[in-house]
Amino acid sequence: MSDKIFEDLKNAVIDLNPDAAIVAAKAAMAANINPVDGIDKGLSEGMSVIVERFDEGELFMPQILIAAQAFQNACEILQSGISKEDIAKMSNGKVLFFSVAGDIHDIGKNIVKTMLMANNFEVKDLGRDVGSDTVIDAAIEWGADVVAGSALMTTTMPAQRDVINGLIERGVRDKFKVMFGGAPVTEAWCKEIGADAYGDNAADAVRIAKELVK
Numbered sequence: 001m002s003d004k005i006f007e008d009l010k011n012a013v014i015d016l017n018p019d020a021a022i023v024a025a026k027a028a029m030a031a032n033i034n035p036v037d038g039i040d041k042g043l044s045e046g047m048s049v050i051v052e053r054f055d056e057g058e059l060f061m062p063q064i065l066i067a068a069q070a071f072q073n074a075c076e077i078l079q080s081g082i083s084k085e086d087i088a089k090m091s092n093g094k095v096l097f098f099s100v101a102g103d104i105h106d107i108g109k110n111i112v113k114t115m116l117m118a119n120n121f122e123v124k125d126l127g128r129d130v131g132s133d134t135v136i137d138a139a140i141e142w143g144a145d146v147v148a149g150s151a152l153m154t155t156t157m158p159a160q161r162d163v164i165n166g167l168i169e170r171g172v173r174d175k176f177k178v179m180f181g182g183a184p185v186t187e188a189w190c191k192e193i194g195a196d197a198y199g200d201n202a203a204d205a206v207r208i209a210k211e212l213v214k
Helices: 002-014 018-030 035-055 061-079 084-090 107-118 132-142 158-169 187-193 202-212
Strands: 094-099 122-125 146-150 177-181 197-199
Touching (some): 002 035, 035 061, 094 132, 107 122, 158 187, 177 187, 197 202
Parallel strands (some): 146 177
């Protein structure tokens, strides 16, 4: 019974079916399946397949977003059955995500966010066009491990520097690892402004996040 439910959770993501993900998640809860196992052995395995197909050019952004929605739909249901203590135990770390001030793009951010969730990171998404003060307030209040901001335009890249400078001004720069990414962003830029890491794509961002929180 449990194997079928894990398979249903996995296939709901692979088949890009958010509604089936909800059904499978509710079935897992009704069958008293360990929610952690449902995420780990079902949803995360499905997202791994999706990422492989994306990297190989078999899938594109629209399909990734639908898979992400399926993952999130089921994850919300399963996590309702997990205590805060257990969520903390299974967590690889806490990542605060946002698109920088002036930037209203979020497709890439949402893909990275979903991949982090699939790899057992706790993610708080502040959304788009988020000012540095709001980012820093949230990082301190939530106790983030990693602060991760995307800029999809060259005109908004300086806002990434503002985040670094704001952390320094408040005397909390050493409390957080900072990772930036986005289409015009480069590793050289991240080094120049004093960030800890640069994420080139979703898979890269997950790998780096794991390294940053070790």
